Amino acid sequence: MAQCIGEASGAGATGSARAAAEASRRRSKHFTRKIDAERWLAGVEVSKSRGEWIDPNLSRITVGEWARTWLDAQSQLKPTTIARYGGIVDKHLAATWGQIAIADVTPADVAAWLQRLASSGLAAGSVRYIHRILSLSLAYAVLDGRLSRNPAAGVPLPRAKAKPRVFLTHAEVGRLASECGDYAVLINALGYTGMRWGEAVALQVEDVDLLRRRIRVTRAMAEVRGKAIIGTPKDHERRDVPVPAFLVDDLAELVAGRSPAELVFPSPKGSILRNGNFRRNVFDAAAQRAGLGGITPHGLRHTAASLAIQAGATVVVVSRMLGHSSAKVTLDVYAHLFADDLDTVADRLHEARARASADQMRTSRPMIFAEDRFAGGQHAV
Known part of the structure; x- marks a missing residue:
């Protein structure tokens, strides 16, 4: 040998x-x-x-151990994301790949694993999300010089079906707000500003600028293992959102006489308002009485985007209002709403061309001469 x-x-x-x-x-x-x-x-x-x-010694670390090493390095992620990723590492990656060296993972193995997950009844979106965690951790191994390529990259993924989105009309938002009673202002705030649930319930009185008709979104609440944690908004982006005049009046009445640090939309006990409690105690029954199915407090964000687009807001404005990382994200979600304006644009172009043609005809109309038989000459008519 x-x-x-x-x-x-x-x-x-x-x-x-x-x-x-x-x-x-x-x-x-x-x-x-x-x-x-x-x-x-x-x-x-x-x-x-x-x-x-690649030094073979470095690639003998197991997938389970490396996934946790990768997760520990993700200090830029929010606590909710860390918790969600950690749950996937513990439940899915460790169960299948826990004792397998990263060097022994092949694309075929990954594809077969994903097929088993899909066959177990997991939704396509969940399977894709689980794959993302494995792929990110192995990409980090490539970056660290432990693998020459990422074996999870490029494998076939199940096609995820987009969740249906509910877009309420002005009248429907008003009806839902009315059914929510003391929380009517919260419903209108969600339906007309596009704030996320965690952003709205973390608002303090000092964040509401009534004179400028703006709400400063600087904080957000997230629930991590049953605990409410206040942090930065998604993508750590702080922003100002516009407030319609009718909502300014309602907010002014709501925060009158309250200290700057108080919550704008507290729970009945004065603490942070939890989504689960709010839905169970107020929202779901109110939506049913209003005849609105499939709507959630966070889903009112889609309504805000829809109403803003109907009011003539551009992609950039809607993106800023919602706090998207880019206008591309906005178009990926709401492109079909902007498409409704195509007929309007075509009609306006037609009208503009017709006006331009009429103006041109008036300014370039030729002088017409008629013979004056009686005077024996020609005069302009």
Whole structure:
């Protein structure tokens, strides 16, 4: 048996093997034939020259251990995201890949695993999300020099179905707000400003600028393992959202006489308002009485976007109002709403062209002459 890295039969092969052994921390690899050892050594040297060589020691860490190492490094993520990722690592990645070295993961293995997840009844969106966590952790292994490529990248994924979105009319928002009683102002705020639920319930009185008709979104509440945690908004982006005049009056009445640090929309006990409690105690029954199915407090954000677009807001304005990371995100979600304006644009272009043509005809109309038979000359008419 030829041994590599350590030695292979023949003086030349032995020297090369020993040099490679020193570079690879004196690990040993065994071959039954000398030519196989020499080919392997040649491949190592080519990989080194290209900067593609991976120390086998580094890639023997298990997927489960590496996924937790990757997660610990994600300090930029919000606590809710960390908790969600951690749950997936514990429940799905550790269960299947916990004892498998990252070097042994193949695209075919990943594809088969995803198929099993889909067959178990998980929704396509959930399967894609689980795959994302595995892929991100293995991409980090590539970045760290433990893998030469990401075996989870490019594998077939189940097609996720978009969740239906509910867009309320002005009248429907008013009806829902009325049914929510003391929380009518909250419903209107969600339905007309586009704030996320966690942003709205974290608002303090000092965040409401009645003179400028603006709400400053600087905080957000997130529930992590049953606890309410106040942090920054999604993507850590602070923003100002516009407030319609009718809502300014309602907010002014709501916050009158209250201290700047008080919550604008507190629970009955004065603490942070939880989504689950609000839905159970107020919202779901109110929506049913209003004849509105499929709507949620967070879903009112879609209504705000729809009403703003109907009022003539541009993609950029809607993106800023909703706190999207880019206008592309806004178009990905609401492009079909902007498409409703295509007929309006076409009609306006037609009208503009007609006006331009009429103006041109008036300014370039030729002088018409008629013969004055009685005067024996020509006069302009």
